[in-house]
Amino acid sequence: TRNPKKGETCCALFSLLESSVFIVNCHPQHLLLREKMAVWLRRSSRNIIKHLMSPNYCHNNITTKTTTAVSLLSQEADVVSPVFCVGRRFESTKAAEIRIEPQFYSSEEDEDPDDLLNQGMDFPGGNVTFTSEMSFIGEHSDKRVPCYRLLNDNGEIVSDKIYQQVSQDLATRMYHGMMTLQVMDTFLYEAQRQGRISFYMTSHGEEAINIGSAAALSYNDIIFSQYREPGVLLWRGFTLQEFANQCFGNKADTGKGRQMPIHYGSNKHNFFTISSPIATQLPQAVGAAYSVKMDNKKDSCVVAFMGDGCTSEGDFHAGMNFAAVMEVPIVFICRNNGWAISTPVSDQFRSDGVVVKGPAYGIQSIRVDGNDALAVYQVVRAARDIAISEQKPILVEALTYRVGHHSTSDDSTKYRSSDEIKHWKMAKSPISRFRKWIEKNSWWDEERESEVQSTIKQEVIQAIQVAERMEKPPSSELFTDVYDQPTNDLQEQQMSLRETIKRHPKDYPSFTCSL
Amino acid sequence: MGSNQNQTKVTGRVGIGIAGARLPLGSRAFWTATKLLLVSARGFSSCPSSSSSSSSSSSSSCASYSSLSTPAAASGEGKPINLFTAINQALHIALDTDPRSFVFGEDVGFGGVFRCTIGLAERFGKHRVFNTPLCEQGIVGFGIGLAAMGNRAIAEIQFADYIYPAFDQIVNEAAKFRYRSGNQFNCGGLTVRAPYGAVGHGGHYHSQSPEAFFCHVPGIKVVIPRSPQQAKGLLLSCIRDPNPVVFFEPKALYRVAVENVPEDDYMLPLSEAEVIKEGSDITLVGWGAQLGVMEEACAEAEKEGISCELIDLRTLLPWDKETVEASVRKTGRLLISHEAPITGGFGAEIAASIVERCFLRLEAPIARVCGYDTPFPLVFEPFYLPTKNKVVDAIKATVNY
Numbered sequence: 061t062r063n064p065k066k067g068e069t070c071c072a073l074f075s076l077l078e079s080s081v082f083i084v085n086c087h088p089q090h091l092l093l094r095e096k097m098a099v100w101l102r103r104s105s106r107n108i109i110k111h112l113m114s115p116n117y118c119h120n121n122i123t124t125k126t127t128t129a130v131s132l133l134s135q136e137a138d139v140v141s142p143v144f145c146v147g148r149r150f151e152s153t154k155a156a157e158i159r160i161e162p163q164f165y166s167s168e169e170d171e172d173p174d175d176l177l178n179q180g181m182d183f184p185g186g187n188v189t190f191t192s193e194m195s196f197i198g199e200h201s202d203k204r205v206p207c208y209r210l211l212n213d214n215g216e217i218v219s220d221k222i223y224q225q226v227s228q229d230l231a232t233r234m235y236h237g238m239m240t241l242q243v244m245d246t247f248l249y250e251a252q253r254q255g256r257i258s259f260y261m262t263s264h265g266e267e268a269i270n271i272g273s274a275a276a277l278s279y280n281d282i283i284f285s286q287y288r289e290p291g292v293l294l295w296r297g298f299t300l301q302e303f304a305n306q307c308f309g310n311k312a313d314t315g316k317g318r319q320m321p322i323h324y325g326s327n328k329h330n331f332f333t334i335s336s337p338i339a340t341q342l343p344q345a346v347g348a349a350y351s352v353k354m355d356n357k358k359d360s361c362v363v364a365f366m367g368d369g370c371t372s373e374g375d376f377h378a379g380m381n382f383a384a385v386m387e388v389p390i391v392f393i394c395r396n397n398g399w400a401i402s403t404p405v406s407d408q409f410r411s412d413g414v415v416v417k418g419p420a421y422g423i424q425s426i427r428v429d430g431n432d433a434l435a436v437y438q439v440v441r442a443a444r445d446i447a448i449s450e451q452k453p454i455l456v457e458a459l460t461y462r463v464g465h466h467s468t469s470d471d472s473t474k475y476r477s478s479d480e481i482k483h484w485k486m487a488k489s490p491i492s493r494f495r496k497w498i499e500k501n502s503w504w505d506e507e508r509e510s511e512v513q514s515t516i517k518q519e520v521i522q523a524i525q526v527a528e529r530m531e532k533p534p535s536s537e538l539f540t541d542v543y544d545q546p547t548n549d550l551q552e553q554q555m556s557l558r559e560t561i562k563r564h565p566k567d568y569p570s571f572t573c574s575l
Numbered sequence: 576m577g578s579n580q581n582q583t584k585v586t587g588r589v590g591i592g593i594a595g596a597r598l599p600l601g602s603r604a605f606w607t608a609t610k611l612l613l614v615s616a617r618g619f620s621s622c623p624s625s626s627s628s629s630s631s632s633s634s635s636s637c638a639s640y641s642s643l644s645t646p647a648a649a650s651g652e653g654k655p656i657n658l659f660t661a662i663n664q665a666l667h668i669a670l671d672t673d674p675r676s677f678v679f680g681e682d683v684g685f686g687g688v689f690r691c692t693i694g695l696a697e698r699f700g701k702h703r704v705f706n707t708p709l710c711e712q713g714i715v716g717f718g719i720g721l722a723a724m725g726n727r728a729i730a731e732i733q734f735a736d737y738i739y740p741a742f743d744q745i746v747n748e749a750a751k752f753r754y755r756s757g758n759q760f761n762c763g764g765l766t767v768r769a770p771y772g773a774v775g776h777g778g779h780y781h782s783q784s785p786e787a788f789f790c791h792v793p794g795i796k797v798v799i800p801r802s803p804q805q806a807k808g809l810l811l812s813c814i815r816d817p818n819p820v821v822f823f824e825p826k827a828l829y830r831v832a833v834e835n836v837p838e839d840d841y842m843l844p845l846s847e848a849e850v851i852k853e854g855s856d857i858t859l860v861g862w863g864a865q866l867g868v869m870e871e872a873c874a875e876a877e878k879e880g881i882s883c884e885l886i887d888l889r890t891l892l893p894w895d896k897e898t899v900e901a902s903v904r905k906t907g908r909l910l911i912s913h914e915a916p917i918t919g920g921f922g923a924e925i926a927a928s929i930v931e932r933c934f935l936r937l938e939a940p941i942a943r944v945c946g947y948d949t950p951f952p953l954v955f956e957p958f959y960l961p962t963k964n965k966v967v968d969a970i971k972a973t974v975n976y
Contacts, residue, residue, distance in 0.1 A: 284720075325759055335755060337743060337747050343712065343715075344716050344748065347720025348721065351720070354675070375713075375716060375744075382707065382713045542754055544763060
């Protein structure tokens with residue numbers, strides 16, 4: 061069985077069934093009662109066993125809420141009172157006053173219309189059994205949902221169960237990707253500090269999520285990004301020059317200089333243009349996934365990224381719910397990095413992170429160590445496979461830490477300790493962890509490290525210099541693409557602006573004036 | 576049209592029944608009947624709803640109207656159907672002509688709360704016509720994503736009053752989708768349909784006219800039809816337009832407005848206003864259900880010798896300034912009327928634009944006959960609405976300025 065604990069409990073149940081100790085000890089006056097109890101005993105244990113064995117009960121890495129069944133089953137069998145019903149109730153009532161209660165778990169196969177003991181009912185939405193035990197589902201499970209990881213902090217693989225083997229080629233490419241992302245971030249951040257670009261956001265600390273997830277996808281998977289996933293675009297072939305062009309908003313920017321830096325988009329890389337509002341991409345991603353579903357090729361999915369803060373937005377709820385109802389092939393990847401600007405996750409939600417929100421919508425979910433690139437790769441690969449083969453949504457919560465500031469407009473030392481930042485930057489760096497692993501495999505070494513570092517640095521610096529020198533798009537691009545064709549009003553406004561520029565040239569930067 | 580064969584044929588079977596009587600149908604008369612129904616729905620009894628007075632008023636109004644619609648309808652081509660049927664036909668055609676078009680929203684599966692989507696799911700399948708969860712931001716967001724992948728996404732918002740949760744998606748996403756991507760992406764295939772406007776008993780949340788909010792958003796189009804024949808053609812144009820469109824349907828007219836509508840696939844141009852009645856003394860501009868009111872007002876003004884030119888704007892964004900300007904150059908006077916509250920209503924934009932263009936030609940200030948600056952009330956609806964007499968008063972005041 062998938063769960064060793066399940067095996068134990070099943071054995072306990074079977075032995076209970078076999079023993080007739082319970083029935084023998086009932087008062088002889090209650091023969092009918094005894095018979096009913098026997099039937100109930102048989103049925104309920106059958107149900108419970110079926111429930112335990114059902115695939116929905118226990119996901120690999122998710123503990124379900126502790127219901128009475130599991131905890132009670134682990135109690136010692138009491139000769140008088142059966143363990144698997146509500147033990148406490150039986151202890152507190154006399155045998156004569158025992159009322160027959162329905163099972164905890166309904167099963168369609170067990171439905172017997174003549175059976176007085178079956179107190180279930182078909183409300184809209186499905187069959188539900190009743191209980192006279194008032195118990196609230198706890199706000200928390202006993203244990204937090206555990207986090208899937210493959211590499212420990214020393215870069216050692218801790219399990220030989222790997223969903224998808226990673227070749228040397230792939231691993232070194234992944235590492236190279238993470239390095240590139242880090243260097244690009246460092247230099248473009250600096251460029252902003254120097255006043256050369258207006259704004260920047262780094263992905264420091266989240267390189268494993270960026271590259272690990274990107275590597276697990278195929279190029280025809282459609283990406284809806286939040287804003288801290290440029291590594292996905294990088295992996296797909298968006299060049300450093302293209303990144304820099306967008307940040308400088310020059311005439312080579314495919315976005316035509318309309319948005320702030322880091323609002324990348326690339327049609328040819330199947331990466332929808334980033335927008336600043338949080339979570340708006342989620343229901344859109346579901347719509348796109350519906351289109352993919354209608355294509356019926358089952359060769360691609362949609363991947364929608366988000367942060368922890370994003371899960372508080374209404375659009376998150378909308379996206380998750382629609383994805384589940386429409387049954388679309390989509391993987392939601394949440395980078396839970398602990399912070400939404402200055403808001404820690406404890407001010408963001410009170411659930412056990414984001415992974416537990418999935419089941420609320422009927423979505424299969426998993427939690428992964430976001431700083432373990434290998435684990436992220438595995439999980440996203442598996443999630444993608446499920447999403448495509450079963451045409452349904454998956455939620456992946458990748459736990460990580462936002463090492464950098466929220467953006468160049470933020471100084472995170474104002475709301476968190478530098479020690480904390482340093483800890484995650486040094487001891488928990490996803491890049492070093494992965495490097496240790498590939499070094500252990502003899503796929504990487506110091507020499508290569510410094511060589512690649514220096515090459516990437518050169519490339520990034522050059523890209524920035526080229527982008528900076530390139531002129532901005534013609535100012536006529538202010539008026540295009542509002543609609544597919546410019547309107548009369550826009551043409552008038554354009555002419556009016558042309559006149560104004562002629563009259564007051566000093567008011568305007570010297571873009572190419574092709575108005 | 577009165578001598579038209581079709582006219583007499585349909586009189587007996589289909590039409591607006593008031594007090595058991597059948598009214599002659601067609602574009603000319605339906606406005607009268609509409610007004611009567613709306614009026615009686617609002618609790619007024621200024622017009623007795625007996626058959627004789629209805630027919631007499633309709634026959635007298637017949638004389639003073641020229642055709643309200645395009646030649647196709649005037650010639651009697653097509654079948655007399657109501658607004659929701661016309662919209663339903665447009666949707667059938669849209670889905671039939673494009674296999675990658677989808678209709679979705681709350682309750683559209685069974686036919687919709689206003690029956691605009693009847694028969695679609697049965698004919699095209701549940702994968703193309705389906706209910707969504709109750710979540711407007713999800714509906715529009717989903718539609719944007721679907722459209723961004725090259726499909727035609729026809730989203731229904733159950734009442735325009737509930738469109739606001741989707742406002743972020745419409746304004747920040749749909750409207751900017753093409754522009755912000757440098758034209759790499761677009762969601763032009765998106766059409767958002769919503770019933771709007773007074774219905775006699777709707778109160779705050781079933782009567783709103785939110786068009787002004789959307790007219791302020793570059794990147795989307797806003798279209799409002801006045802009648803069944805217009806609605807079908809305009810809706811097909813909206814669906815096929817390569818830009819995201821918000822299409823407001825005057826709910827008060829869903830059942831009562833009946834008109835000959837061609838059965839085939841036809842499109843009416845967007846951003847083109849239509850002069851539905853020519854005149855020389857004053858230009859009236861409106862859209863949707865309000866045109867019926869304005870038409871009555873024109874008729875009454877005619878009796879006092881005021882010749883009114885009535886324009887249906889049809890597309891509010893981007894709107895046809897040229898047609899309105901040309902008309903005001905002819906008449907020298909402008910009156911705009913809409914149900915939405917006057918302050919910041921779309922009439923203000925029209926007024927400002929026309930003043931810019933026609934200042935020296937204007938003989939009088941531009942009049943706006945609109946709803947008051949209050950939430951849309953229930954029992955006070957008759958007081959709130961810009962009724963015929965308010966419009967007539969304003970026409971006279973403008974002409975006598």
